[in-house]
Amino acid sequence: MQITFEKVGYTYQPNTPFSYRALHDIDVTIPEGSYYAVIGHTGSGKSTFLQHLNGLLQPTEGIAKIDDITLVSDKKNKKLKSLRKKVGLVFQFPEQQLFEETVEKDICFGPMNFGVSEEEAKKRAKVLIEQVGLTEEYLMKSPFELSGGQMRRVAIAGVLAMEPEVLVLDEPTAGLDPSGQKALMDMFYQLHKEKGLTIILVTHSMEDAARYADTIHVLQKGTTYLKGSPLEVFSYEKELEAIGLQIPLSLKFHQELLQKLGRNEKATSLTLEQLAETIERLYNGETI
Amino acid sequence: MNGLIIGKYIPIESLIHRLDARAKLLTMFLFIFIVFFANNLVTYSILFLFVIVTVLLSKVPLNYYFNGLKTVWWLVLFTFILHVFTNKEGPLLYQFGWVEIHKEGIVQGIFISIRFFLLVSITTLLTLTTNPIEITDGLESLFHPFKKLGLPVHEMALMMSISLRFIPTLMEETEKIMKAQSSRGVDFSSGPLKERLKAIVSLLVPLFIHSFKRAEDLAIAMEARGYQGGEGRTKFRIMNWKLRDTLCLIILLILFLLLLFLRK
Numbered sequence: 001m002q003i004t005f006e007k008v009g010y011t012y013q014p015n016t017p018f019s020y021r022a023l024h025d026i027d028v029t030i031p032e033g034s035y036y037a038v039i040g041h042t043g044s045g046k047s048t049f050l051q052h053l054n055g056l057l058q059p060t061e062g063i064a065k066i067d068d069i070t071l072v073s074d075k076k077n078k079k080l081k082s083l084r085k086k087v088g089l090v091f092q093f094p095e096q097q098l099f100e101e102t103v104e105k106d107i108c109f110g111p112m113n114f115g116v117s118e119e120e121a122k123k124r125a126k127v128l129i130e131q132v133g134l135t136e137e138y139l140m141k142s143p144f145e146l147s148g149g150q151m152r153r154v155a156i157a158g159v160l161a162m163e164p165e166v167l168v169l170d171e172p173t174a175g176l177d178p179s180g181q182k183a184l185m186d187m188f189y190q191l192h193k194e195k196g197l198t199i200i201l202v203t204h205s206m207e208d209a210a211r212y213a214d215t216i217h218v219l220q221k222g223t224t225y226l227k228g229s230p231l232e233v234f235s236y237e238k239e240l241e242a243i244g245l246q247i248p249l250s251l252k253f254h255q256e257l258l259q260k261l262g263r264n265e266k267a268t269s270l271t272l273e274q275l276a277e278t279i280e281r282l283y284n285g286e287t288i
Numbered sequence: 289m290n291g292l293i294i295g296k297y298i299p300i301e302s303l304i305h306r307l308d309a310r311a312k313l314l315t316m317f318l319f320i321f322i323v324f325f326a327n328n329l330v331t332y333s334i335l336f337l338f339v340i341v342t343v344l345l346s347k348v349p350l351n352y353y354f355n356g357l358k359t360v361w362w363l364v365l366f367t368f369i370l371h372v373f374t375n376k377e378g379p380l381l382y383q384f385g386w387v388e389i390h391k392e393g394i395v396q397g398i399f400i401s402i403r404f405f406l407l408v409s410i411t412t413l414l415t416l417t418t419n420p421i422e423i424t425d426g427l428e429s430l431f432h433p434f435k436k437l438g439l440p441v442h443e444m445a446l447m448m449s450i451s452l453r454f455i456p457t458l459m460e461e462t463e464k465i466m467k468a469q470s471s472r473g474v475d476f477s478s479g480p481l482k483e484r485l486k487a488i489v490s491l492l493v494p495l496f497i498h499s500f501k502r503a504e505d506l507a508i509a510m511e512a513r514g515y516q517g518g519e520g521r522t523k524f525r526i527m528n529w530k531l532r533d534t535l536c537l538i539i540l541l542i543l544f545l546l547l548l549f550l551r552k
Contacts, residue, residue: 017298017300017349054471056471081473081475084470084471084472085473088471089468089471091464091467091468091471096464096465096468096494097465097468097469097472097490097494099490099493099494109472109490110472110473113473113474114473144497158472159472162472
């Protein structure tokens with residue numbers, strides 16, 4: 001399923017002194033099976049943008065098309081529930097949404113709301129608890145006796161259990177320890193690769209955006225600032241710096257290395273692994 | 289949640305905004321008191337005029353007041369109807385079976401509705417033009433004399449300002465959790481009763497857990513910064529009683545005397 005936004009804008013509390021235009025003139029096309037990263041500062045409109053993807057907000061300007069569902073202003077959409085089944089949204093700090101007595105019940109909550117049988121939901125919970133890096137014993141525990149990181153994993157499992165076609169992630173690893181961050185991000189990437197899950201990731205980490213995404217969308221003051229493949233976007237280093245964003249360290253390293261060596265080539269290392277390979281090749285005297 | 293108007297402060301510049309919170313609080317209490325002295329057309333008109341003028345002076349868009357009135361609209365209508373059908377004074381205007389409508393009923397009904405309008409407008413005016421923190425400070429200062437009688441004035445003011453401070457946070461959190469649960473297929477606005485209850489549980493449990501956690505964090509943060517209660521504590525915001533505040537009270541007193549003189 002494809003997601004298309006045409007000139008989408010959103011104003012909070014219109015026609016009041018608190019009126020605030022959080023988003024405007026957003027054009028987006030997210031093809032099925034892509035990995036789309038949205039970056040930008042706090043207050044750049046990222047979260048507002050995300051909430052349009054499963055109809056939590058309806059645009060006050062423009063048209064948002066998600067699969068066969070069209071969202072425009074002033075029109076209550078009756079198909080929101082089917083939209084929310086297709087688009088799973090993991091909010092920032094999703095551990096705040098846990099409420100059931102046991103981890104298993106909480107994971108089953110989402111799918112059962114969408115009409116999945118209890119048996120099937122429990123089956124999914126068993127698979128998913130392992131997938132997010134916990135063990136089956138956790139299923140019978142209360143979510144409130146877990147650590148913050150474990151709660152996060154359970155909450156994410158709860159959204160994955162809905163088996164959405166599109167997974168929207170709002171800084172899913174914020175506040176986790178580094179190894180946990182990597183494990184989760186790799187898990188998402190694996191789902192993307194193996195099951196063709198479309199992923200839309202909001203992140204502050206340029207490294208994550210560079211490593212996983214095939215398109216990066218930079219938002220600034222509620223509208224598009226830059227958009228393109230990681231290498232394209234990160235080639236605008238000055239423009240990114242102007243809004244307080246930096247290019248990934250591996251790319252920066254590559255750039256400086258080429259400069260020191262006096263070589264007039266373009267830096268291409270989006271990840272540490274690629275950087276290591278580049279250095280190896282340079283060391284062996286090969287051209288890049 | 290945006291419809292909730294009572295307790296929403298609108299930060300703009302106006303004469304009413306600049307008045308001392310204590311002056312505004314006293315004015316409001318006095319006004320509520322004297323509203324009950326009005327009992328004829330002239331007195332009600334004077335109070336009505338007073339409210340209209342203050343509302344206009346506050347420069348707050350008028351639809352805010354109407355929104356505030358919306359919340360009590362049904363109450364007004366109910367009391368009006370009650371008066372129309374139960375008051376049996378004055379000449380009979382209309383009779384249908386056992387239903388009798390008397391002139392006094394309609395007159396009293398209208399007066400009571402106006403009284404509601406006046407009371408709601410003046411309290412809405414206070415909260416729309418005064419920062420909640422200022423209101424708390426004002427109350428603390430006004431109640432200060434009662435400290436000698438053993439009333440924990442500072443603690444009560446602190447509790448009030450903390451609760452006021454966390455209303456927006458709580459609303460934000462409610463909205464966020466509602467959105468998160470909606471994303472998991474919860475329908476908060478329709479569906480059978482059993483599912484609606486479950487939906488409410490999925491909202492309330494996280495809210496309670498976070499409120500308790502936040503209260504604990506706040507207590508620790510306050511202790512870490514050496515909070516020991518109100519003894520010897522100085523104020524960051526110093527309240528200034530100016531000439532215009534005195535004038536405000538004088539106007540109210542004149543209004544009161546005028547009412548005593550003009551009422552039946």
